[in-house]
Amino acid sequence: MARKTGDKYQAIIDAAVKVIARHGYHHAQVSKIAREANVADGTIYLYFKNKDDILISLFKEKMGSFFETTHHHLNELDRAEDKLRELIHLHFSLLSENRDLAIVTQIELRQSDPDIRYQIGVTMKRYFQIIDDIVSQGIEEGVFRDDLDVRIIRRMIFGTIDEAITAWVMKDQKYDIVSLTDSFHSLFVNGLRAR
Amino acid sequence: MARKTGDKYQAIIDAAVKVIARHGYHHAQVSKIAREANVADGTIYLYFKNKDDILISLFKEKMGSFFETTHHHLNELDRAEDKLRELIHLHFSLLSENRDLAIVTQIELRQSDPDIRYQIGVTMKRYFQIIDDIVSQGIEEGVFRDDLDVRIIRRMIFGTIDEAITAWVMKDQKYDIVSLTDSFHSLFVNGLRAR
Amino acid sequence: MARKTGDKYQAIIDAAVKVIARHGYHHAQVSKIAREANVADGTIYLYFKNKDDILISLFKEKMGSFFETTHHHLNELDRAEDKLRELIHLHFSLLSENRDLAIVTQIELRQSDPDIRYQIGVTMKRYFQIIDDIVSQGIEEGVFRDDLDVRIIRRMIFGTIDEAITAWVMKDQKYDIVSLTDSFHSLFVNGLRAR
């Protein structure tokens, strides 16, 4: 029933990002999204199963392509340390280039229903795997300590980056977060250095 | 208007924690909380201005006393490194002893209205200050590196702990998170070590 | 059960007038009246059957004594024309001396429940009778026309005075309504003059 392609599909997702960023999750009614996308309310339901499906699809589409970009960039690098720097850099730069998206993913979607949050979690696994791979590689290379569970390290890396981006969004993006890349990188690398 | 003391005040807050943990934020109606607290619906409004006030008060009461406990324990210790270990330990142990509360603060209240989230943020500042103080002390002692902004370090520490607790709650608390204290501590200390 | 005498009985009625005049009928809660009267909420119910009973009693007490005053003053006069002038004068002067009461009776109590309005109507009959008597006397004296039903004439007199007082209250009592006495009197007398 729901077609996951087409101009209108994209238009609706982009409209959803705009509307949620501007009005907040709780004031992002389907009719508002439809108006922003220049389609009728009913048309939404030709492309999405329900409202939750818009939000889940939004996250999958936008973050999925973000994860792909990250994945491809990392493949061009060899060493775990360099990959880690690139991951931090991409995370900061891609989200700071898409402020609406940053607001939506860091703030607004976190107020959503359990179902949506669950689906977001599923999508995030893809990214967690990318980080896990860097950490594992670092341990194999002998540059990262091997006495800690990979998932603990990944949680530190992701938790720290995520907290930093959220703080940046909440401060109305008043400073240049990309320039913090090296600070965070050295923090992680020192914390993980094998001895 | 709102009497902030008395058995019923506490009973209502405890009932709110239970109901939200069991049914989720979006299904925690005032009437359900009243029934759990063994009071009439209207009685709630003798003690709280409105539903938001219950949730904000809940957070302030429960986390406030958690922050106090942490503060007092840290005062008994001298070195920043030890204080950091104690902070991690208390955070993990106090929340794992109060699973309902952990569910409410880590998952459910994060779906709440902007007003509530804002008030929660205000309360959290107290905790951020505690972490900032440890970090500052560590830098003064010469054991923590001084080339990073204190707030960045604090975000790493808080973000990592918070992410870990949330993951533990989401995994239905199937493992012993307190036993991870030393892992996280060594991660932070190594990441921060001055050279 | 309900004692219709005593200091507190009067205090509660006076408090009701004040509270309704200041806050309006819809914001005149029993607890507010109790506080103004310096008694406990429950005490109200030792003197009045319920909230309606306060309002009905208020009207009976205040307007009843107003009607008595009017009755006595009229008895001192002989001619219908003079009685009519005195009635208008007393109506205007007594209500303009009691602005709170004027607000309550002309505006606020008219928003009340059907039951209260019915009881008010019953009390008003006493006043209608006074006007009817003046009109009948005027017809007997041969100074008022006898081709109109007494009740129609009374409705004109009362409707006109009532409309005038209400307009004066709604204009925030910005002009001296007592000085309009003669205008209204001549209007009525000319309208009623027998030929």
Added chain:
Amino acid sequence: MARKTGDKYQAIIDAAVKVIARHGYHHAQVSKIAREANVADGTIYLYFKNKDDILISLFKEKMGSFFETTHHHLNELDRAEDKLRELIHLHFSLLSENRDLAIVTQIELRQSDPDIRYQIGVTMKRYFQIIDDIVSQGIEEGVFRDDLDVRIIRRMIFGTIDEAITAWVMKDQKYDIVSLTDSFHSLFVNGLRAR
């Protein structure tokens, strides 16, 4: 937002008149009005901003068209005296042909909230102006006395008619009020006659 035309708009207003006349203002729930109009509760809010808006619109629509009718009829007459008779006649006949509407406007809407009562007052100004014009014309023609303020005279005329209609409604419309037209007319004309 609120579409002020269409069958449903009229149906809802007519339903509101019926429901309020039958059950009284305080028991006229939105859901009852919706059922009477054969629409869903939510449909009401496609045509009206809120419940108050239904009542205000009801008054504007019904009385507005009544005022228009009156205005047009009066334009066909020349002399102030004749216009005054026509005004009384129309007021009595139009309201006695619409008993539900008479109940609503004379009794029920007078118990409504200050906001509604204020809006009703605004609409009534249109009618007051019509009466004022008749009185002014009568004074210019030299048939009405010129020693009284036009607004005082208007208040007498309106207050008297209004009081008469209200009494008729309260007496369960047991007599023919239209037949009283001439009585009231002669009362006014004599009261106002210039000498």
Added chain:
DNA sequence: TATGAATGAGTTTTCATTCAT
């Protein structure tokens, strides 16, 4: 494919009244 008018379920809050003390 696309429309948009219509639907109807679901919840917080107030406040008159009671009754144990």
Added chain:
DNA sequence: AATGAATGAAAACTCATTCAT
């Protein structure tokens, strides 16, 4: 006589979703 803490019933409004056109 007096208190005041506790009670619980009652109603407006929003918005995701449908379906006839």
